[in-house]
Amino acid sequence: MITSERMAAVDRNAAALGVPRKQLMESSGNAVARAVRRVAGAGASVAVVAGRGNNGGDGLVAARFLDEYDVTVHLLGRPETIRTRIARENWDALQAAEHDARTVTDSAALALGDPEVVVDAMLGTGVTGDLRDPETTAARAINDATATVVSVDVPSGVDADTGEAAGLAVDADHVVTFHDRNPGLDGLDAAVTVEDIGIPAAAERFVGPGDLLSLDRDPDSHKGDAGEVLVVGGGPYAGAPALAGQAALRAGADLVRVACPSSVADAIQGYTENLILGPFDGERFVPDAVDEVLDAADDHDAVVLGPGLGDHAETETAVRAFLAEYDGVAVVDADALAVVPDVDTDATLVCTPHQGELRGMGGETEDDWRTRAELVSEFAADLGHLLLVKGPYDVVSDGDETRVNRTGNAAMTVGGTGDVLAGATGALSCVLAPLQAAAVAAYATGRAGEAAAAERDRGLLATDLLAELPPALRDQGGDE
């Protein structure tokens, strides 16, 4: 099962892996043609009704594969208004080969004739709201026809994720969908076939530029802001919370506060004016400070717990007490990880151990990334918490879904890059689901490290990564 949002990400990842969308469209169209052959008699008349997006493009490819039939293509709208280059190229290919391909500019003028099969390629996952004209009139004509209706990807007018239609929708006999089934197809009367269109499994497994699309969602559809992060860190160290806090800002958080012992507040503020300090008395995080930090945490969308806290027994007790009461999202890093295996908490934990810390938590690790991915997944399931295990290939798993990140380089073994990753994960946790936040944070931090290392053979510093995070969170690939 896959949502259309995730499908769009996987599609973009496939393109980055060398399998561009036009190639997928060729496979989709071919699969639709195969479905038509299963229901059409020899030489049957087939009407392909194509919209101006990529769903229409699939239909145009199908028409090319169905030369042995009497095929008529009805494009809904003028060819100049076809929305994507790849769909337009497939329209041009039909024209060049002198297929019977007509344009319908006046919806009243749509004459389907009396086809044996209609291919409904009007709208796919790009649909929003009620069908508009000419699609409404065309849907009515399709539903009135006696033809067998084969819908491409989803019956036009139906939301692939919910199965609901805002208004009129095509009443399909068969649906040919691609790669994996959308949740909305389950309740339909139609016979649904899922066709492999050659998307590599790696497009789902490896974090890629498509995963950055999840950051572009309509801001009104979630919290409405970029999030506020509380870093709980510092004591024996001051640099780590400063790095984590700045990374959270560079990853897009609106506001980052640092709850730290008063002994290091000036030092942390001295690194940057961009962080807001919320010091509590003392030289380290101790049980007495827990209530104050819990109050602060309640006003934030996510907490980053651990950078620079140290491993004093009192601090460990304080971390445990904090998590016992906290029920939001917490990115847990560094010394705070030690409490995770037996902590009692309602919080959503995103744990970011390196392989040494993972072993300290009782987890196993392996050099081979495939084996490691399995081990991390099993351990995340045992813990009941999400893990982002750092390594040459980072593994992110909640025990159910597992993603692997390949960005980054050996120069990033320098101290402080883990704090940057924890901060970025905290910021992204404000706007994305935890697994996606961890995956995107690992991907972007690795890319930031690659960009920073491009100019220096040695001597990379964790601070070099900070300014590289914003571009690393943007998809710089061309849209093919």
Ligand SMILES: NC(=O)C1=CN([C@@H]2O[C@H](COP(=O)(O)OP(=O)(O)OC[C@H]3O[C@@H](n4cnc5c(N)ncnc54)[C@H](O)[C@@H]3O)[C@@H](O)[C@H]2O)[C@H](O)CC1
């Ligand atoms: N995911 C894959 O791997 C592949 C999918 N393919 C096919 O591409 C479509 C999705 O294509 P897209 O261009 O994003 O959207 P649509 O064709 O569904 O819609 C295009 C267009 O329609 C307009 N529109 C939206 N809502 C309405 C409405 N209510 N009434 C009228 N018009 C509407 C809007 O402007 C959209 O831009 C997917 O389903 C697959 O069939 C590719 O083949 C590649 C592989």
Ligand SMILES: [K+]
């Ligand atoms: K369709």
